[in-house]
Amino acid sequence: MSTIWGASDVDAAAARSATLRVGPRDIVTPLARERARELGVTIADADTADRPTTAPPVTPPSSGTTDRAQGTRSSATTAGTRRNGSSSPSSSPMALTPDLDSAGSVHSMRPPSPALFRRGAPLPGGLSSGSGVADGGPSRVVVVGAGHVGMIAAMRLADADVVDEVVLVDIDEGRAAGVALDLQHTAPLSDFTTRVRGVGTVEEAGPADYVVITAGRPRQPGMTRADLVSTNAAIVGDLARRVAATSPRAVIVVVTNPLDEMTQHAWTSSEFPSSRVLGMAGVLDTARFQALIALEDGVGRARSVDAVALGSHGEEMVIPLSRATSAGRPLPQVVSQARLDAVVDRARGSGGEVVGLLKTGSAFMAPGMSAARMVLAMIRESDEVMSAAVLADGSYGISDVYLGLPVRLGRRGLREIVTIPLAPEELAALRDAGERIRERLGAMPQAS
Ligand SMILES: NC(=O)c1ccc[n+]([C@@H]2O[C@H](COP(=O)([O-])OP(=O)(O)OC[C@H]3O[C@@H](n4cnc5c(N)ncnc54)[C@H](O)[C@@H]3O)[C@@H](O)[C@H]2O)c1
Numbered sequence: 021m022s023t024i025w026g027a028s029d030v031d032a033a034a035a036r037s038a039t040l041r042v043g044p045r046d047i048v049t050p051l052a053r054e055r056a057r058e059l060g061v062t063i064a065d066a067d068t069a070d071r072p073t074t075a076p077p078v079t080p081p082s083s084g085t086t087d088r089a090q091g092t093r094s095s096a097t098t099a100g101t102r103r104n105g106s107s108s109p110s111s112s113p114m115a116l117t118p119d120l121d122s123a124g125s126v127h128s129m130r131p132p133s134p135a136l137f138r139r140g141a142p143l144p145g146g147l148s149s150g151s152g153v154a155d156g157g158p159s160r161v162v163v164v165g166a167g168h169v170g171m172i173a174a175m176r177l178a179d180a181d182v183v184d185e186v187v188l189v190d191i192d193e194g195r196a197a198g199v200a201l202d203l204q205h206t207a208p209l210s211d212f213t214t215r216v217r218g219v220g221t222v223e224e225a226g227p228a229d230y231v232v233i234t235a236g237r238p239r240q241p242g243m244t245r246a247d248l249v250s251t252n253a254a255i256v257g258d259l260a261r262r263v264a265a266t267s268p269r270a271v272i273v274v275v276t277n278p279l280d281e282m283t284q285h286a287w288t289s290s291e292f293p294s295s296r297v298l299g300m301a302g303v304l305d306t307a308r309f310q311a312l313i314a315l316e317d318g319v320g321r322a323r324s325v326d327a328v329a330l331g332s333h334g335e336e337m338v339i340p341l342s343r344a345t346s347a348g349r350p351l352p353q354v355v356s357q358a359r360l361d362a363v364v365d366r367a368r369g370s371g372g373e374v375v376g377l378l379k380t381g382s383a384f385m386a387p388g389m390s391a392a393r394m395v396l397a398m399i400r401e402s403d404e405v406m407s408a409a410v411l412a413d414g415s416y417g418i419s420d421v422y423l424g425l426p427v428r429l430g431r432r433g434l435r436e437i438v439t440i441p442l443a444p445e446e447l448a449a450l451r452d453a454g455e456r457i458r459e460r461l462g463a464m465p466q467a468s
Pocket residue numbers: 164165166167168169170189190191192195234235236237238239248252255259274275276277278279300301304333381382383384387
């Protein structure tokens with residue numbers, strides 16, 4: 021039997037021994053070869069005399085995800101097809117070979133190669149026409165809220181050219197239609213074939229594979245995210261129920277603030293399995309930390325920083341420095357503890373810093389790109405470890421509350437919560453974040 025080796029297998033090999041051993045009939049994807057060139061990983065024939073003595077890749081100690089609708093625990097993902105209609109590598113070892121060290125811990129949280137995001141790359145692809153989950157119709161991503169975050173997310177999604185349709189929905193229908201038309205005009209500039217529509221309701225948008233909810237009020241200077249709760253809970257609750265009716269098999273990605281509470285609210289309102297309701301904040305918070313620490317002397321490029329932001333999207337954000345590296349070197353060996361602490365604080369407060377500078381509205385470029393990145397990771401089954409707000413399932417000693425945890429996503433949403441070793445104080449801070457979010461949920465108005 022032949023095995024398909026993907027870019028994430030190369031990442032795992034880079035973390036272990038800088039050599040990827042493949043069998044004579046195995047297929048190494050072009051992206052994996054490109055990734056190997058980037059990382060200096062040798063692709064060697066496993067049948068040669070110097071056969072590796074290292075253990076084969078192992079399946080992670082997944083705690084699985086709870087599928088409430090079915091009452092079962094599942095980490096399955098759905099096979100998909102590429103945009104060109106051929107079979108996707110969803111059964112490839114990309115899904116089975118995490119970058120774990122022999123202790124079963126995550127060795128690297130490095131984002132995948134930019135090669136994974138290059139248009140026209142043969143593997144993995146997008147969703148083919150006719151693969152739309154709801155009706156066998158067009159593959160479709162619906163972005164609810166054609167405001168600042170929504171339009172950036174839609175732009176990235178259209179530009180990626182991996183779905184038939186991106187539909188913007190806004191109660192201000194003219195805005196949705198105008199932004200959509202403006203975006204459609206960029207098709208020759210960005211060279212995409214995705215159609216872009218703008219409508220006033222999720223019902224008009226039609227059944228979707230993925231729904232990104234950015235609708236709601238942003239905060240203004242002097243406000244906390246929590247100040248948005250009653251206004252936005254009413255919007256998100258209503259939208260989640262209507263999305264569930266229109267797109268019963270969609271994966272929902274919530275962006276609206278306060279993020280952790282709104283994601284849990286969308287889950288209960290939609291009555292979807294928790295694996296299909298995710299929140300976007302960790303990708304953004306991680307990017308902010310990477311970007312800001314890269315401004316420090318000696319750190320290098322932001323993408324060479326391997327780190328993850330967990331916990332809440334706010335005061336209880338946890339950035340485990342015990343796991344953070346730059347080009348493979350532990351960050352505390354590169355940057356002084358005082359500077360590290362200052363950068364963590366700045367990353368934690370970055371949303372507020374941007375609000376203060378803009379004076380009206382909040383950040384949207386990095387947030388919109390981060391939301392699109394989550395959707396693209398699912399469509400492309402990139403298999404990267406990223407932070408997302410998910411329903412804690414007992415991992416890290418936390419249960420039944422949405423908060424930022426390291427995850428792998430698949431076509432159908434959450435594939436698994438990844439357990440990474442944390443220092444005792446980091447674990448305590450993560451658990452505290454769960455408790456604080458639970459308290460805020462308890463205080464949330466019930467009628468939304
Ligand atoms: N999770 C994160 O990391 C993150 C990052 C940035 C912003 N946000 C949040 O995202 C939300 C949107 O931010 P923004 O800057 O895009 O705001 P915005 O005001 O620019 O856009 C919001 C849009 O939602 C629309 N809208 C309101 N109610 C609606 C409804 N019921 N149906 C459809 N559309 C509706 C509005 O007409 C508006 O166009 C805010 O709550 C903000 O706090 C979260």
